[in-house]
Amino acid sequence: xxxxxxxxxxxxxxxxxxxxxxxxxxxxxxxxxxxxxxxxxxxxxxxxxxxxxxxxxxxxxxxxxxxxxxxxxxxxxxxxxxxxxxxxxxxxxxxxxxxxxxxxxxxxxxxxxxxxxxxxxxxxxxxxxxxxxxxxxxxxxxxxxxxxxxxxxxxxxxxxxxxxxxxxxxxxxxxxxxxxxxxxxxxxxxxxxxxxxxxxxxxxxxxxxxxxxxxxxxxxxxxxxxxxxxxxxxxxxxxxxxxxxxxxxxxxxxxxxxxxxxxxxxxxxxxxxxxxxxxxxxxxxxxxxxxxxxxxxxxxxxxxxxxxxxxxxxxxxxxxxxxxxxxxxxxxxxxxxxxxxxxxxxxxxxxxxxxxxxxxxxxxxxxxxxxxxxxxxxx
Amino acid sequence: xxxxxxxxxxxxxxxxxxxxxxxxxxxxxxxxxxxxxxxxxxxxxxxxxxxxxxxxxxxxxxxxxxxxxxxxxxxxxxxxxxxxxxxxxxxxxxxxxxxxxxxxxxxxxxxxxxxxxxxxxxxxxxxxxxxxxxxxxxxxxxxxxxxxxxxxxxxxxxxxxxxxxxxxxxxxxxxxxxxxxxxxxxxxxxxxxxxxxxxxxxxxxxxxxxxxxxxxxxxxxxxxxxxxxxxxxxxxxxxxxxxxxxxxxxxxxxxxxxxxxxxxxxxxxxxxxxxxxxxxxxxxxxxxxxxxxxxxxxxxxxxxxxxxxxxxxxxxxxxxxxxxxxxxxxxxxxxxxxxxxxxxxxxxxxxxxxxxxxxxxxxxxxxxxxxxxxxxxxxxxxxxxxxxxxxxxxxxxxxxxxxxxxxxxxxxxxxxxxxxxxxxxxxxxxxxxxxxxxxxxxxxxxxxxxxxxxxxxxxxxxxxxxxxxxxxxxxxxxxxxxxxxxxxxxxxxxxxxxxxxxxxxxxxxxxxxxxxxxxxxxxxxxxxxxxxxxxxxxxxxxxxxxxxxxxxxxxxxxxxxxxxxxxxxxxxxxxxxxxxxxxxxxxxxxxxxxxxxxxxxxxxxxx
Numbered sequence: 001x002x003x004x005x006x007x008x009x010x011x012x013x014x015x016x017x018x019x020x021x022x023x024x025x026x027x028x029x030x031x032x033x034x035x036x037x038x039x040x041x042x043x044x045x046x047x048x049x050x051x052x053x054x055x056x057x058x059x060x061x062x063x064x065x066x067x068x069x070x071x072x073x074x075x076x077x078x079x080x081x082x083x084x085x086x087x088x089x090x091x092x093x094x095x096x097x098x099x100x101x102x103x104x105x106x107x108x109x110x111x112x113x114x115x116x117x118x119x120x121x122x123x124x125x126x127x128x129x130x131x132x133x134x135x136x137x138x139x140x141x142x143x144x145x146x147x148x149x150x151x152x153x154x155x156x157x158x159x160x161x162x163x164x165x166x167x168x169x170x171x172x173x174x175x176x177x178x179x180x181x182x183x184x185x186x187x188x189x190x191x192x193x194x195x196x197x198x199x200x201x202x203x204x205x206x207x208x209x210x211x212x213x214x215x216x217x218x219x220x221x222x223x224x225x226x227x228x229x230x231x232x233x234x235x236x237x238x239x240x241x242x243x244x245x246x247x248x249x250x251x252x253x254x255x256x257x258x259x260x261x262x263x264x265x266x267x268x269x270x271x272x273x274x275x276x277x278x279x280x281x282x283x284x285x286x287x288x289x290x291x292x293x294x295x296x297x298x299x300x301x302x303x304x305x306x307x308x309x310x311x312x313x314x315x316x317x318x319x320x321x322x323x324x325x326x327x328x329x330x331x332x333x334x335x336x337x338x339x340x341x342x343x344x345x346x347x348x349x350x351x352x353x354x355x356x357x358x359x360x361x362x363x364x365x366x367x368x369x370x371x372x373x374x375x376x377x378x379x
Numbered sequence: 380x381x382x383x384x385x386x387x388x389x390x391x392x393x394x395x396x397x398x399x400x401x402x403x404x405x406x407x408x409x410x411x412x413x414x415x416x417x418x419x420x421x422x423x424x425x426x427x428x429x430x431x432x433x434x435x436x437x438x439x440x441x442x443x444x445x446x447x448x449x450x451x452x453x454x455x456x457x458x459x460x461x462x463x464x465x466x467x468x469x470x471x472x473x474x475x476x477x478x479x480x481x482x483x484x485x486x487x488x489x490x491x492x493x494x495x496x497x498x499x500x501x502x503x504x505x506x507x508x509x510x511x512x513x514x515x516x517x518x519x520x521x522x523x524x525x526x527x528x529x530x531x532x533x534x535x536x537x538x539x540x541x542x543x544x545x546x547x548x549x550x551x552x553x554x555x556x557x558x559x560x561x562x563x564x565x566x567x568x569x570x571x572x573x574x575x576x577x578x579x580x581x582x583x584x585x586x587x588x589x590x591x592x593x594x595x596x597x598x599x600x601x602x603x604x605x606x607x608x609x610x611x612x613x614x615x616x617x618x619x620x621x622x623x624x625x626x627x628x629x630x631x632x633x634x635x636x637x638x639x640x641x642x643x644x645x646x647x648x649x650x651x652x653x654x655x656x657x658x659x660x661x662x663x664x665x666x667x668x669x670x671x672x673x674x675x676x677x678x679x680x681x682x683x684x685x686x687x688x689x690x691x692x693x694x695x696x697x698x699x700x701x702x703x704x705x706x707x708x709x710x711x712x713x714x715x716x717x718x719x720x721x722x723x724x725x726x727x728x729x730x731x732x733x734x735x736x737x738x739x740x741x742x743x744x745x746x747x748x749x750x751x752x753x754x755x756x757x758x759x760x761x762x763x764x765x766x767x768x769x770x771x772x773x774x775x776x777x778x779x780x781x782x783x784x785x786x787x788x789x790x791x792x793x794x795x796x797x798x799x800x801x802x803x804x805x806x807x808x809x810x811x812x813x814x815x816x817x818x819x820x821x822x823x824x825x826x827x828x829x830x831x832x833x834x835x836x837x838x839x840x841x842x843x844x845x846x847x848x849x850x851x852x853x854x855x856x857x858x859x860x861x862x863x864x865x866x867x868x869x870x871x872x873x874x875x876x877x878x879x880x881x882x883x884x885x886x887x888x889x890x891x892x893x894x895x896x897x898x899x900x901x902x903x904x905x906x907x908x909x910x911x912x913x914x915x916x917x918x919x920x921x922x923x924x925x926x927x928x929x930x931x932x933x934x935x936x937x938x939x940x941x942x943x944x945x946x947x948x949x950x951x952x953x954x955x956x957x958x959x960x961x962x963x964x965x966x967x968x969x970x971x972x973x974x975x976x977x978x979x980x981x982x983x984x985x986x
Contacts, residue, residue: 187389187390188390242423249420263598263599264598282416290409320401328404
């Protein structure tokens with residue numbers, strides 16, 4: 001349904017100027033603050049050195065920032081047009097890594113591009129959101145509320161989840177699943193259907209348990225009882241809680257985290273960077289990081305709701321939720337609220353692909369905001 | 380179209396719910412932060428400190444043991460150790476090979492080193508060789524450029540400069556055993572050594588000192604990052620003993636290859652001046668840990684080097700017991716200076732014949748002569764008439780039959796029998812014949828050389844209850860031992876007899892006599908059988924001692940004191956299977972006392 005007064009001139013391509021001033025500078029500023037905090041923490045993780053992480057992370061952020069801007073300047077309709085193509089392209093990459101990926105961390109997740117290692121599962125997080133947004137944009141509410149209308153999007157979800165699961169990367173698979181669930185919820189799938197799936201999931205849990213790898217089982221068991229194996233699987237989470245707790249309200253000071261710098265804290269530059277931050281800057285620093293993330297997500301939802309188009313709304317919601325899942329799972333994990341699943345804290349943890357994928361996501365959200373008055377058809 | 384409108388509305392409502400949930404969940408994380416970082420902060424701070432702070436005990440230097448003239452008997456020697464730190468080497472094999480060129484390593488050692496290197500993290504120093512001398516350590520340091528990763532560590536190890544001479548007195552230190560009482564955290568320190576015998580054990584607490592503390596910051600793999608705090612310990616107290624190195628050396632020399640013990644005491648104070656048991660062992664080797672062969676050899680030696688014969692060896696006192704019997708008789712009034720007995724060489728009781736050592740007998744004899752000639756018949760008769768209980772009573776007053784309380788481990792109390800004991804032990808009444816043989820210190824009577832030294836000191840000092848001690852008594856002027864309440868005349872008679880033993884022709888120790896500026900010694904010999912002489916052998920002629928195998932020969936004893944007129948030194952000598960007291964032990968006792976007098980004359984003032 002087009003509103004008459006908009007169709008006349010708004011259904012046009014925006015000029016460069018309009019695009020530039022359409023970008024939310026406060027949103028970009030929040031992202032930059034987090035990135036700076038990340039670089040500072042990586043400098044500390046290397047015992048006060050730019051090498052080996054802080055400098056490279058800064059470079060990557062520069063690259064990611066460029067990608068974000070490029071994406072932000074793109075027309076939202078392009079995302080709609082190429083959503084399926086992008087999705088199936090990434091799906092093909094996932095199959096490719098399954099066939100002949102590079103071995104990394106005991107699981108096949110990478111494609112070596114020479115200058116960087118590409119992790120298709122990260123790209124899938126964006127691709128899945130775009131594909132689902134395109135699909136739900138195209139069908140009427142009746143179809144959404146019918147079972148038949150859900151078959152295609154379910155297939156869109158299940159294929160990558162299955163491929164990622166067998167990599168095996170349980171964390172990413174669950175993230176994809178949750179993200180898709182959130183989109184299904186947002187578009188109005190009836191709650192009883194979630195109830196049925198949840199019930200089915202609980203019934204299938206023992207069977208799924210059977211298929212889990214031993215280390216995955218250990219992670220879950222360790223989460224349920226960290227003292228089970230304090231020197232083995234439980235070591236990470238126990239040391240993480242000690243580091244956090246001993247940081248107190250004001251922290252031990254920059255470069256003074258004993259747990260981090262004496263190496264009691266594992267993976268302090270990647271998954272457990274939030275722990276190190278909490279140890280050195282205390283509850284104040286930790287709460288600040290949570291607050292900034294809170295604002296980023298809140299802004300994203302505001303952008304989504306401000307968008308005139310269904311596709312734009314859903315895309316922004318999906319990507320915001322994707323980012324939320326990263327932050328929530330990572331922090332809940334290091335706080336001992338979730339099992340250790342290997343999800344980094346985007347913008348702060350060291351790592352290229354996640355940074356790039358998250359920055360692309362931000363770029364799309366920014367584009368949605370810039371193009372908020374542009375109406376988009378059903379396909 | 381309306382449905383499309385609804386689709387948009389549903390999306391907005393559901394998005395608001397979804398966004399609300401997400402932001403709420405993020406907000407919840409702050410509560411968790413509060414719980415961990417505020418509510419439980421103290422607990423986690425403690426845990427973090429436990430993680431990073433490693434407390435080590437600093438071992439204090441052990442107290443030094445001196446003799447009465449400040450000669451060091453046990454001290455601490457710098458001990459060098461060569462260690463290798465794998466991460467500091469360029470190549471472990473190169474370093475090991477270079478080390479072997481300076482100092483050979485046998486195959487087993489090399490195997491152990493390689494195993495240790497593999498087992499430990501690369502920054503942990505691994506022992507290559509310990510107990511290096513200063514010279515060896517210097518040689519390694521000189522070659523340091525060829526030995527990357529090799530470091531020299533110095534520590535203290537216990538050292539006994541006189542070796543085996545003081546083995547049984549000073550004892551030794553060794554690693555803490557499973558069953559040692561662990562009342563001090565120091566005992567848990569790897570490689571810590573405690574006194575296992577002798578003075579080292581007796582004064583362990585004084586010698587040990589108090590541990591210091593060192594707090595170190597360590598990282599997750601245990602590498603030391605820095606020292607946080609250091610509190611030095613208190614070194615152990617030095618101890619000054621009553622022993623005299625020169626007399627101890629003399630005693631050990633005199634015993635030579637024999638198996639036996641010599642104990643010399645200051646008769647006025649009970650201070651022990653010499654305390655030797657032979658053969659002995661080298662306590663230094665105990666401190667480093669004995670090899671299996673060394674241990675086997677020590678254990679299988681029939682002369683029993685590990686036994687401290689001065690306190691743990693039990694021997695019939697033989698004729699050295701006659702002073703006690705004589706005094707008991709004098710004090711009870713049974714015998715006086717004029718009393719005489721007739722010795723015909725043997726005496727019959729019932730169907731038993733008791734022989735004097737002299738077949739032809741001594742004729743009429745009084746108590747002083749009986750001691751001088753060591754006449755058995757006189758003491759048989761005296762003991763028979765006196766009864767065992769009075770003898771036992773007097774023996775106990777002289778310190779026999781009970782531990783002296785010297786504090787050295789495994790001290791034996793010996794045995795002074797009486798009628799009650801016999802009844803209790805065997806359920807049989809005491810026999811008169813048993814009193815008779817007790818009269819010459821045979822039968823059930825058992826004593827240690829230390830008890831005999833105490834006994835002769837109490838006779839020599841005129842009947843004062845001195846107790847043997849290893850601690851030097853510096854304030855001798857105010858040292859008044861308790862009087863035993865014996866009649867001075869009676870003691871004088873006994874001492875006269877002992878003087879005659881050595882200095883009057885016919886005495887059994889005449890050969891051992893000396894006259895040093897008018898100072899002479901008094902004493903009493905003893906020879907005790909370790910086998911029974913049968914009737915048949917007595918008829919065919921008793922075998923000579925040197926015809927017998929070593930372990931069947933008689934024990935030779937001597938107790939004595941000097942100077943005779945103003946006694947200062949008392950000595951007890953025991954030579955296991957030595958033959959006879961007159962020919963073996965008395966000369967040793969004489970030489971000991973003469974040495975003491977000579978040193979006394981040339982001595983720098985002691986106090």
